[in-house]
Amino acid sequence: MSDNDDIPFNRDFPLKPGVVEEVRPGVRRVLCNNPSPFTFTGTVSYIVGRGNVAIIDPGPDNEAHASALLEAVRGETVTHILVTHTHRDHSPNTARLKAATGAPVYAEGPHRASRPYYESEKISTESGADRDFRPDVEVKDGDLIEGRSWALQAVATPGHTANHMAFAWPGQRLTFIGDHVMGWSTSIVAPPDGSMVDYMASLHRLTQRDEDLYFSGHGPEIADAQRYVRFLIRHREAREASILHRLAKGEADIPTLVRAIYIGIDPRLTGAAGYSVLAHLEDLVGRGIVATDGDPVIGGRYRLANGE
Template identity: 45%
Template sequence: MRVDFNKDFTPQYGQAVVLGNDIRRVTAHNPSPFTFTGTNSYILGKDELAIIDPGPDDDDQLQTLLRVIAEHRLDYIFITHSHSDHCGLAKRLSNLTGARIVAEGRYRPALTNVLNNSIALDADCDKNFKPDIILGDGETIEGNGWKLTSVTTPGHMANHTAYVLDKTGVLFTGDHVMAWATTVVAPPDGAMQDYMQSLTKLLSRNDKIYLPGHGGPVMKPHAYVRAIIAHRKMRERAIIERLREGDRTISEIVKAIYRTLDNRLHKAAALSVLAHLEDLVEKGIVITDEPLSLFSSYSLS
């Protein structure tokens, strides 16, 4: 099953775009191969406001958000996960407005059996991130005209969560599901098994539209999630086939199965292959005599 990615999205930097249901979107000016056109912040409500993912610690982004919420009270800052492009501005915004920071929890690695990898991506982790309020799966916070419920979605990061806006069919998916690309699952902070389980979890829900952390909306969520699951399973089969053909390193596998990929994304591809290999080792399909890392040697069991 092919994934129909949609990159048709034009950000309106420095402005709030009205989406309906008292939702406004502000896109930070931090485009990159990993953030697409920039990080989306979502502002909810009319008077007692909430923000989902204020974005990177950037002066222009801060001034835009303060201008949009001017003369209104900001009560809560919801965070989908502790990558700096999503939560970096949270502390400064909280200090200026008195809003409390809400998230699934503090930063923590998803895996303890994988060596920390020297390849860094743009989306660095804020390892000092600490929410004021911890919101577990199914728990709810509401304000005047809005009600958000946490839907925990570990995988991209251990503390990743989505938020559903009550009575609208809208799910804010952060980096878990995006229209423009699949998410990066980078061990040890992310885990492929968690990611796949979180995708399956979304199929049991009846959300009508996804508003992601980067790019435009996902308009047909169930079909799209099924396609992503199929895509990941296809990648897993391709990795197993490369091992069967004699490849032993992640570098060899990436060169074989990502032939047309933009060179700037090869780091992310290597981490994705590592995530698949960690899962396959856990399942007993793949073995290695070394600690799990980007530079270990792998073979079929």
């Protein structure tokens, strides 16, 4: 979701649902048939290793996709199921795969918001959350998860969700990055589920790592990933500057800011754009740059704190 040309997006992703594609030795991917403005062509699940394998992000509640994954590993043993985060397009199918394989489930933890809800907020704003998910093993940043032919390191990347966890394969210099970084679009950061402060910190942290190939939860892989992450950081900084530029002209609500900043946006994405603007405003209010009456919420009005 973006109105800008400063990020080299790649929307060339011809993979068809249910097809097993080996993209690198030891890495296969299978696309779920759940396309939408938010999921692009659908959720991508990954199979790591050969013989004894891990499955990353089983996807939404979709029996056909579970069957495709199980068919892809026929004759092999699934020893681990890893989940990057608890949105409904990533984790609900976990129960099917665990029932079929008996493999333990690894993830950061159950779904939770990035901050407490304000009084005026309703829990329905997180309708995309999988609140039933519970991992067998809760992994922490830096934990090593090892199989027979692979070793993945947990990399805490909160921001898109509070419990977002990427899984790096340092030996291959690649990372299964979930929804934190996507090649086809920017990621949505929607409070209170997400946090722009956490998201930006996670982006900066990724630039300190060695992995330079990302496999994302949607769309194609991202080569030269460090350069791409720096593009994303600059994009978010430019988005913040655009918000401040508009507020310099006077107080505004979030729909007004979206209209000023997201020129030509797909109308189906205006709500999500509003939450991304809110994420920036939360950060700006916290830093004392922007002011609002009461809590920084989606229905609030915002102005520069210096009164200009």
